Amino acid sequence: MAMRLPLVAAAPAASITEAGGLLPAFSSATQLAAITLARVGAADACGAGRDHAVPAQPADLARVVIVGTSGAGKTTFAEALAAVLGGTAQDLDPLFWGPDWTPKPAQVFRQLVAQAIAGERWVVAGNYADVRGLIWSRASCVIWLNYSFTVVLWRSLKRTLYRASTRKPLWHGNAESFRRSFFSRDSILLWVLTTYARRRRNYAALRAAGEFAQLRWIEFRHPREAQQFLQALRDAAPGQPAGAGMSALLPVTGGCLCGAIRYTCASPLGPANYCHCADCRRVTGSAFNIGIRVDVANLQVAGSPSAFVHAGGSGQPVTRQFCGDCGSPLFTLHPARPESIWLRAGTLDNPDLVRPAYEAWTSSKVPWAHPSADLIRYSRNRQ
Numbered sequence: 001m002a003m004r005l006p007l008v009a010a011a012p013a014a015s016i017t018e019a020g021g022l023l024p025a026f027s028s029a030t031q032l033a034a035i036t037l038a039r040v041g042a043a044d045a046c047g048a049g050r051d052h053a054v055p056a057q058p059a060d061l062a063r064v065v066i067v068g069t070s071g072a073g074k075t076t077f078a079e080a081l082a083a084v085l086g087g088t089a090q091d092l093d094p095l096f097w098g099p100d101w102t103p104k105p106a107q108v109f110r111q112l113v114a115q116a117i118a119g120e121r122w123v124v125a126g127n128y129a130d131v132r133g134l135i136w137s138r139a140s141c142v143i144w145l146n147y148s149f150t151v152v153l154w155r156s157l158k159r160t161l162y163r164a165s166t167r168k169p170l171w172h173g174n175a176e177s178f179r180r181s182f183f184s185r186d187s188i189l190l191w192v193l194t195t196y197a198r199r200r201r202n203y204a205a206l207r208a209a210g211e212f213a214q215l216r217w218i219e220f221r222h223p224r225e226a227q228q229f230l231q232a233l234r235d236a237a238p239g240q241p242a243g244a245g246m247s248a249l250l251p252v253t254g255g256c257l258c259g260a261i262r263y264t265c266a267s268p269l270g271p272a273n274y275c276h277c278a279d280c281r282r283v284t285g286s287a288f289n290i291g292i293r294v295d296v297a298n299l300q301v302a303g304s305p306s307a308f309v310h311a312g313g314s315g316q317p318v319t320r321q322f323c324g325d326c327g328s329p330l331f332t333l334h335p336a337r338p339e340s341i342w343l344r345a346g347t348l349d350n351p352d353l354v355r356p357a358y359e360a361w362t363s364s365k366v367p368w369a370h371p372s373a374d375l376i377r378y379s380r381n382r383q
Contacts, residue, residue, distance in 0.1 A: 060141050060216045061085060063117070066125040068145030069199045071156030071192050077145060077226055078125035084233045085123070090116045092126025094171035101174055101186070110134065127199065141216045144203055145226065149196055156192045208339075222376055225357065254348040256328035261303035263330075263343075265294065272345055272354050274371045277313055277361040283320060283329055284344075287369035290356060291332060291342035299341065305330055313361070313380070 064081065066074045075091045082089035095112040098104045104112075113131045117124060117138050124135055136142070147155075162168075163176040170176070182189070207217050220226045252265035272292040280289035306324035309317050312334065321331040332342040345354045358376040359365075 062121050062141075063139045064123045064141045064143060065135055065139045066123065066143050066145065067127055067203060068147065069152055069192065069196050070127075070188060071152045071159065072145040072147050073155055073223070073226075074125040074127075074145060077143070077230075078123045080230055081143075081233075082123040084230055085121070087121050087123060089123045089125060092124065092128050092131070096126075096128060097171060097174060099173050106130065136212045136215065139212070139215060141218060142207075144207075144217065144219045146200065146203070146219050146221055147223065148221070151223065152196060153189075153192060156189055160188055222358075224376060228357065252348065252350070252353065254343065256303075256323035256326050256330060256347065258323060258326035258328075260325045261301065261305050261323045261328070261330060263299055263301045263347075265299050272356045274356055274359040274375070275361055276359065276363075276365040276369070278364055279310065279312060279318070280361075281364075281366070287366050288359075288371065289329075290345035290354065292345055292348075292354060293340050293342050296339055296341060 061081075064078075066078045066081070068074055075089070075093075078089040078091065092113065095116065096103060096109055103109075109128075110131055113134055116122065117135055124139075160176060160182075163170070164182075167175045167177070176188070207219075218229070220229065253263065255262035272290055275289045275291060276287070281287060283289065303323075305321040307319055307321045309319050312318040314336070316335050318335075319333045320329065321333075322329045328347060329344050330347055331344070334340075345351060348354065356371065356375060358378065359371060360378050361380055362377045363379040
């Protein structure tokens with residue numbers, strides 16, 4: 001009988017560091033989730049956010065909302081994504097602001113937004129809560145540029161210096177000045193400083209709430225991940241829309257050494273990472289683990305894995321599942337990410353699908369293991 005994997009209660013945000021670990025026992029034919037991304041033709045499925053590379057269905061990118069704290073680069077990314085998808089991008093700021101930095105009437109703003117999202121394919125960039133329901137109810141995907149405070153502040157400073165020094169008109173004759181940018185209560189830098197943490201918490205809560213069930217969430221923690229995502233889309237088969245040809249990669253299958261446990265992913269794989277934590281070394285019997293994060297939804301498991309629960313580096317219980325017959329490690333679940341599961345890369349029938357995007361817990365890395373010189377590195381969990 002098919003049963004759904006029991007999910008552990010959500011906990012405060014904790015990192016992926018134990019992402020090579022475990023998940024609570026699920027019985028035969030459990031359904032789990034492998035969220036969308038893999039190679040398309042020659043494209044590499046890379047990234048270290050919630051979802052990366054190319055979503056499994058082109059429809060996922062039909063109507064995209066780009067969000068993130070001010071200064072993350074939403075407009076630039078939206079324009080690049082629209083260029084790849086063959087559409088146009090709409091920044092919400094020009095719809096909100098009138099001349100002399102005066103907000104437009106609320107009803108006018110909503111009408112302009114409604115017009116911008118009237119079509120079936122669009123990319124919108126912006127955080128305005130007053131029109132979130134209007135936009136998100138029609139969107140198919142949210143891309144969250146969840147970059148570190150250091151990255152955001154540096155980007156904001158560079159952009160502000162450029163705009164203030166050139167007095168480049170933005171929209172409706174508005175332009176930034178040194179006085180407005182550095183010596184006023186309307187300073188964008190002050191806005192970044194005072195809203196960064198709150199906005200990050202808000203988007204994490206919105207994703208967890210799942211109010212807009214149709215949305216796919218893609219989270220990038222570093223600009224390099226966003227660029228890898230765009231490049232994967234650009235590398236799609238010539239003459240085909242982004243995301244086309246994915247069916248040739250499906251289903252993604254794997255299992256344990258003896259064959260008692262088998263799994264099938266109905267959609268391509270998510271991001272992979274090297275984990276150098278001491279727990280992963282012991283569990284794998286090697287220098288590191290390579291885990292692949294997938295969402296709970298579309299993974300079917302045949303067989304009954306055994307489970308071992310152990311406190312991870314964050315102090316929270318991490319569940320690791322393995323075959324009770326041959327001992328092959330298979331899955332990991334962390335209570336802070338109940339929507340996700342990590343597959344052991346070595347259990348895939350086609351390991352060529354794996355493209356690690358970053359290394360975690362490099363502070364525990366053994367000196368004789370050198371996976372790659374090109375990956376993003378985190379001394380502990382990915383922040």
